[in-house]
Amino acid sequence: MAKIPSPEELMQVSYDMPRENWMDTKPEITEGAVAYPAKKVTMEPLGMPNPHDWNPFEEDWHLPENWEEIIYNGLKERLEKYRSLKLFMDICVRCGACADKCHYFIGSGDPKNMPVLRAELLRSVYRKDFTTAGKILGKLAGARKLDKDVIKEWFYYFYQCTECRRCSLYCPYGIDTAEITMMARELLHELGLGLHWIMDPVSNCNRTGNHLGITPHAFKEIVEFLCEDIEEVTGISINPTFNEPGHEVLFITPSGDAFAEPGIYTFMGYLMLFEEIGLDYTLSTYASEGGNFGLFTSSSMMKKLNAKMYAEAERLGSKWILGGECGHMWRVINQYMSTMNGPAPSCMETPVSPITGTVFENAAETKMVHIAEFTADLIKHNKIRLDPSRNDHLNVTYHDSCNPARAMGLMDEPREVLKAACNNFYEMPENTIREQTFCCGAGSGLNTDEIMEIRMRGALPRGNALRHVQEKHGVNMMSCVCAIDRATLPPLADYWAPGVDVSGMHELVANALVMKGEKKRTMDLRQEELPGMEDE
Amino acid sequence: MSMRHELKAIFSEHKQQITDEWVAAIFGTYDIDTVGFLRTQDNAFLNPVGNKTKKATVALIDALLDDELDSDTVTPAVNEIIQVRAVQQFEADQAMSVLFVLKSIIRKHIVPKLSKSEEFADLLELESKIDSLALVGFRIYAECRDKIQRMRVDEFKRKHFQLLKRAERILEKPVGEPES
Numbered sequence: 001m002a003k004i005p006s007p008e009e010l011m012q013v014s015y016d017m018p019r020e021n022w023m024d025t026k027p028e029i030t031e032g033a034v035a036y037p038a039k040k041v042t043m044e045p046l047g048m049p050n051p052h053d054w055n056p057f058e059e060d061w062h063l064p065e066n067w068e069e070i071i072y073n074g075l076k077e078r079l080e081k082y083r084s085l086k087l088f089m090d091i092c093v094r095c096g097a098c099a100d101k102c103h104y105f106i107g108s109g110d111p112k113n114m115p116v117l118r119a120e121l122l123r124s125v126y127r128k129d130f131t132t133a134g135k136i137l138g139k140l141a142g143a144r145k146l147d148k149d150v151i152k153e154w155f156y157y158f159y160q161c162t163e164c165r166r167c168s169l170y171c172p173y174g175i176d177t178a179e180i181t182m183m184a185r186e187l188l189h190e191l192g193l194g195l196h197w198i199m200d201p202v203s204n205c206n207r208t209g210n211h212l213g214i215t216p217h218a219f220k221e222i223v224e225f226l227c228e229d230i231e232e233v234t235g236i237s238i239n240p241t242f243n244e245p246g247h248e249v250l251f252i253t254p255s256g257d258a259f260a261e262p263g264i265y266t267f268m269g270y271l272m273l274f275e276e277i278g279l280d281y282t283l284s285t286y287a288s289e290g291g292n293f294g295l296f297t298s299s300s301m302m303k304k305l306n307a308k309m310y311a312e313a314e315r316l317g318s319k320w321i322l323g324g325e326c327g328h329m330w331r332v333i334n335q336y337m338s339t340m341n342g343p344a345p346s347c348m349e350t351p352v353s354p355i356t357g358t359v360f361e362n363a364a365e366t367k368m369v370h371i372a373e374f375t376a377d378l379i380k381h382n383k384i385r386l387d388p389s390r391n392d393h394l395n396v397t398y399h400d401s402c403n404p405a406r407a408m409g410l411m412d413e414p415r416e417v418l419k420a421a422c423n424n425f426y427e428m429p430e431n432t433i434r435e436q437t438f439c440c441g442a443g444s445g446l447n448t449d450e451i452m453e454i455r456m457r458g459a460l461p462r463g464n465a466l467r468h469v470q471e472k473h474g475v476n477m478m479s480c481v482c483a484i485d486r487a488t489l490p491p492l493a494d495y496w497a498p499g500v501d502v503s504g505m506h507e508l509v510a511n512a513l514v515m516k517g518e519k520k521r522t523m524d525l526r527q528e529e530l531p532g533m534e535d536e
Numbered sequence: 537m538s539m540r541h542e543l544k545a546i547f548s549e550h551k552q553q554i555t556d557e558w559v560a561a562i563f564g565t566y567d568i569d570t571v572g573f574l575r576t577q578d579n580a581f582l583n584p585v586g587n588k589t590k591k592a593t594v595a596l597i598d599a600l601l602d603d604e605l606d607s608d609t610v611t612p613a614v615n616e617i618i619q620v621r622a623v624q625q626f627e628a629d630q631a632m633s634v635l636f637v638l639k640s641i642i643r644k645h646i647v648p649k650l651s652k653s654e655e656f657a658d659l660l661e662l663e664s665k666i667d668s669l670a671l672v673g674f675r676i677y678a679e680c681r682d683k684i685q686r687m688r689v690d691e692f693k694r695k696h697f698q699l700l701k702r703a704e705r706i707l708e709k710p711v712g713e714p715e716s
Contacts, residue, residue, distance in 0.1 A: 005629075007633040007634075007637040007640070008637060008640060010629050010630050010633040011564065011565050011630070011633050011634065012565070033625075099573075100573050100582070100583070106582070106583065106584065106585070107584075107620075108624060108625065109566035109567065109570040109574065109624065110567065110570070110625070111567050114569075212699070214699075222698045222699075225701060258698065259695070259696070259697065259698045260694055260695045260698070261693075261697035262694070264697065432581050449687075449688040449691055449692065452623075452684050452687060452688055453624075453684065456623040456684070457624060460584050460585070460620065461581065461582075461584060464580070464581060464584040468580075487691070487694065487695065490694065491687040491691055494683065494687055495619075495680075495684070495687065496619075
């Protein structure tokens with residue numbers, strides 16, 4: 001007979017100190033606890049090391065025979081290559097300032113999601129092999145021997161970090177936890193362990209330039225659909241050029257904007273804005289993806305996937321690149337691109353807005369401008385006409401996407417743009433926005449549906465702040481400048497603040513944009529009737 | 537039938553202790569290294585789980601003291617507790633157990649003070665109210681789990697919005713409809 005537990009027994013409340021040290025507790029790897037693994041057929045053509053088929057829910061992950069040696073050498077190589085990693089391994093004093101800053105910790109209550117402890121999973125192995133104290137004193141010095149359970153624990157917890165860097169903001173030493181996660185993921189990749197949700201887009205990007213593997217003719221066709229919808233709403237016919245040399249600007253945005261709802265309305269917004277100001281630009285069907293899941297894989301993959309941006313700018317003779325609303329794309333561009341794939345091709349120049357004459361000195365090195373800066377500049381110089389009353393049915397808030405906020409300091413421009421395009425704008429609580437913004441819960445390649453519960457835990461802090469403004473101000477639209485957000489925030493809102501919709505910034509701009517020769521707007525870009533402006 | 541005066545008085549007298557113990561029991565379902573954080577971080581935006589739990593338990597204990605359970609008070613409060621637990625690493629019974637455990641906590645404080653059989657009858661009635669809370673919790677838990685499944689489907693559709701549209705144009709019929 002198996003006794004059915006009482007509520008008290010189910011709750012397993014115990015205030016005794018745990019019998020086991022954290023090093024000895026193991027995660028339970030069950031369905032829903034980790035995302036699905038990358039397949040051998042995906043990994044092999046990419047030249048990823050030790051490609052093999054494996055199942056995280058089985059005991060044996062089929063690691064290569066010399067897996068310990070691979071990890072040791074991999075870690076050694078990275079410690080020599082990146083002084084930052086060596087520092088991050090050595091200088092943490094475990095003060096705990098980061099401990100309660102992680103959205104996954106806050107939402108799950110799992111102590112190994114405290115950034116300090118998550119990093120300790122790698123640091124303990126580092127101490128054992130690379131520090132004298134750890135070699136001699138072992139556990140007393142916070143060192144532990146690498147075994148297969150440690151690898152499983154890494155896979156479990158380093159894919160419960162979205163590399164959002166909120167914890168880094170509070171670290172008195174400035175330890176960049178995202179880079180620790182990146183290194184741990186690189187080491188896992190050395191053993192052939194990766195996520196399907198990350199490696200499939202990487203593989204698609206490698207072949208066709210974008211995450212869904214859309215070929216050039218299909219990409220063009222899909223953008224043309226959007227132009228048809230624009231004509232339906234505005235009466236204006238737009239015919240963007242594709243792969244056409246000799247234009248001043250190359251426009252690159254995450255492919256989610258072209259393919260996925262609600263990103264497509266933002267893409268329509270870009271096209272309408274460019275048409276209205278007469279921007280001399282072209283789209284590339286090869287650099288058809290601003291996102292770069294290589295960032296979540298390895299530095300070499302990130303470099304490879306990023307290379308198409310400058311390659312296309314050179315091939316098409318562009319003077320500068322205008323980049324769309326994306327999050328991690330800008331971490332790659334702002335922090336790695338110029339040293340990784342730079343210098344920019346000689347045809348490129350420091351970006352100057354052809355409309356306002358503003359020189360984007362901040363982009364002198366990368367030659368690439370974020371569209372929020374570009375549009376904010378247009379608005380500041382009064383170069384576009386906006387009728388914000390068209391967005392009056394919306395009470396808008398702004399979610400600072402982690403990377404634009406913390407990796408490039410883009411915080412005021414989107415707000416200036418939104419306030420010009422919408423009359424009703426409300427901020428979420430101070431400790432959840434700008435530098436302190438909370439992650440959507442599914443960045444860094446974790447927005448896959450098999451871990452929806454994990455995502456919703458991570459989404460709780462953001463969702464909770466959103467519900468607060470929903471209740472207080474009647475907020476019904478959360479705007480953002482990130483394509484991953486546009487994919488991950490709808491379920492976040494659905495679960496934690498039902499009734500709030502999600503949009504990109506340029507969707508709202510384009511709804512308000514008064515275009516030369518347009519017909520009376522009765523619909524928004526989603527082809528839903530604009531309240532008060534319906535056809536009589 | 538409403539709770540008689542005597543039981544209400546005893547319950548009111550122990551309200552604070554009962555609430556505190558209930559909160560402690562709920563926090564106790566998390567790892568001991570997390571409990572301190574849940575207990576001490578008072579900012580609602582930095583510690584949503586802790587703050588939701590504290591607020592909801594107070595609201596529910598008050599609701600139990602009312603003659604009738606008011607759905608407008610009870611449902612959102614139970615939601616605050618259960619919605620979180622429905623996505624955390626708890627089995628369904630573990631997630632729900634935090635509502636049932638309130639019975640034991642109340643008994644611990646109230647039973648020693650009871651002397652008359654009418655008062656015991658009142659206690660049973662109070663426990664029935666907790667059963668009603670649990671039923672609300674059960675409904676919310678089920679709704680949360682259903683929603684998670686629906687969100688998976690919705691997400692897939694959003695992600696492939698344009699591709700489905702293109703496929704429909706090529707096929708000249710809605711995707712998924714059988715060949716005629």
